Amino acid sequence: MIHKYLLAALLLTAAAPAALAQTTGSVGIGTATPNAKAALDVTATDKGVLVPRLTQAQRTAIAAPVPVGLLVYQTDGTPGFWYYEATAGWTSLSAGSSTGDNLGNHSATQTLNLNEQRLLGTVGTSLGDSTAQVELNASVGTQSTALITRSSFGARYSRVILSGYGKLPEGTSTANDYGIWATAYRGGGWAGFFSAGSTTTPLRWVGICQNPGYNGTGSAIRIVDGTQGAGKVLMSDGSGYGTWQPVPAPTTAGGNFNLGSYSLVGNGGSAGIAISNTGNVGIGAAGPTSTLQVAGSVAARIRTLSSGSVADNDYTVLVGGSIALPAPSAANTGRIHNLLTTGGGYVVTGVFRDASGAFGTYGLNNSAGARGIVVQSDGTNWWIISRQ
Template sequence: MKTIRYHRLGLHFALFLLSTGVFAQQNVGINNPTPHASAVLDIAATNKGLLIPRLTEAQRQAIASPATGLMVFQTDGSVGFWYYVSTGGWTFLNSAGDNLGNHTATQTLNLNNQRLLGTATSALGDSTAQVEIQAHVSNKSAAFITRSEENSRKYTRTILSGYGTGPMGQGIDYAVWGNAYRSGGWGAIFSAGNPVAPTRWVGLAQHPGFTNAGSAIRIVDGTQGVGKVLTSDAEGNGKWASPSQTATQNFNLATFKLVGNGGSRGISISNTGDIYMVEDPANGNNQTLYLPGHLYLSPLNASTPIAYIQARVPVPSASTNIGLTLRTTIAGGVRDALTISPDGSANFYGTVKANNVTLTSDARFKQGVRPVAGALATVQALRGVRYTWNELGIAHGGQANAEQIGFLAQELEKVYPELVTTDAEGYKAVNYAQLTPVLLEAIKELSQKEAALQKQVELLNKQQAVLQIKTDQHSTALQTLQKQMATLLGEAPAGTQARK
């Protein structure tokens, strides 16, 4: 191995040998008698360095066809060492850079107004990215944050993937969270979710950290206005527009319901147009329908000009029994004004007033027809009374402080039990309408008795007339006899004066 002493002539000679390739297969040491076997040139010094060409940025960029591995020292701009690689161009060796030789950063990577650029030449798949950052979120942490600020004043911030404090102070997981700070408040667009509660939402917010401040969504494009809605064209371009009051197509609920105020109960519509307000049409769930003043019912169909109100389930069985009650409101309370039982019997709470009431009485509907006998005697056993309703009677539909005339059901039941009914609570009611035939037959019986008495009176009058004739005849004969006796006795007849 040759040893070259460090002096100007020796250095020139060594460089000449290196440039001509004479010692291409040997190790050369400068101030180093034992150069390293892996080095072509091994320079040793304790008070000097290696000085390579020094160029400005313009001079470096002007080098024609630089070779891979070419290194220079740039004296302006990004001052420092630059090396060239044919596949990537010039690379700056930042004195404050990271040790990335083993692909693990040892300190924060500062781009220093430069870009982080990577270009893929083939597809990497949907689970591999050119840049992949993973955050550990056992505590609050973010995988990627970008900021914009000037003079310590914050303008925007974007966070990609992490866990942190949400706009209402709650802990949330988020995918994208972008903030724009303006005028003491801020707006955000993010996709986030609470890791404890099952809330997942995407929103645009203005001042979302303050209750009742700003709005949940705000889009300003110059077309906004009070009451307008966001619409889009066929290409998906959105704009604000006044809402149309006319639908342009049917609104299909499919298998879902129309609900309100976050409830789960609502209106469902079958494919035949039947409307349901219950989960199970065979069982109600205490829902209420409020209508503004009028309820209009159309005929069932063109061939049936009748509108129906039915207490019914879609598929009734032999054991299905449903009544119907019409309720009113009085003094703030609810009153069952009309109750119709499943068999069709009706119970009115108050007074029933009608211009005409017709009861079914066709002979073809009846059997076992027989006369009402002894009506007069049974009517004479009845007692009509005057009365007013007490509190219990008023509670069951009676009118307060109104004089009434009628029967006591318990008394009538003893004579005509078929005219008295008893409800489920044990209260009794009288069928006054069916008492009419009884009164009719009683009147007929009374009329027959009156006719018989009239005949008796007429017979007595005839007998009296005959007796009167006989009495007159007897009176005339007596007067004649008196006259005869007076003549015989020389006396003047009764009723005359004797002549003087």
């Protein structure tokens, strides 16, 4: 035991030139005048302080209670300095150069150059406040825009423009416009979305546009509000809010549609339907002088009928059997039917009349004057107006 005390005394004596204690209570290593504010002042020009080096398992195995402020250097896992904090427990002082540091709150005095790195957030973090909002805020003394631009590749890049009042963003012609522009540039043209306000009329507007220089399949607008559907139209209410609505049912005209001196024509056509102020209708003929004036050919229905009754929309009927004409009435007044035999002798039943009187049947055959007849209804009889 005496030898142990003697060895300790010799060690303290040998270390006396390197470690000096002052009356202030400060201990200096490598200095004769340790800083009075420091409990331990280590001074050197070619050496450092080497703290205990532990593995992660060794660090976490330190028995509780662990004193607050205990510092070690971890050699594996997330290497670096670790200190013990009262609330958080073991905390990494620095995660190393691969992930950067915890910047905390700073008042910047120069531009932060990220080089090829990015600002990232995860599910548990946010840029901005706890609602995960991102805020870019700048107060400037002159008219300006804030740009968020994707790195360009050749002549292709995307851009979000936050435009302050009085600054011209792409696509505007007045310095009074301001708002948000999201645009893409390719091959000499801009395409994108913009939402803006203005101090002049119109006070606000939203647009989706595409410059003809864009190399794509054409412009497209998609508006989804939960009421969209095939065949619907976008309809505004009295406040200007638009929703998708079914196409309104046709309404009855409240008056005449006056064409003036013009005609109804097809898309790209020059001749169409003309209606005079006396009610004459011209098809392909301007200024009709007859009730119906057709400048061209007329097509009418033709069919073979071997039994049954002539239909309302029949014009030429090729008779191949015994058939009947409908009863003359006000509904078919003025209607004309052309009845021709197909070669045999057939009987047509109807309320016929000619100059000789009325009769109920007419026989068609191959004889002259009986091969066919043209009849027209006056509402009471079918008048025979010609024979073949």
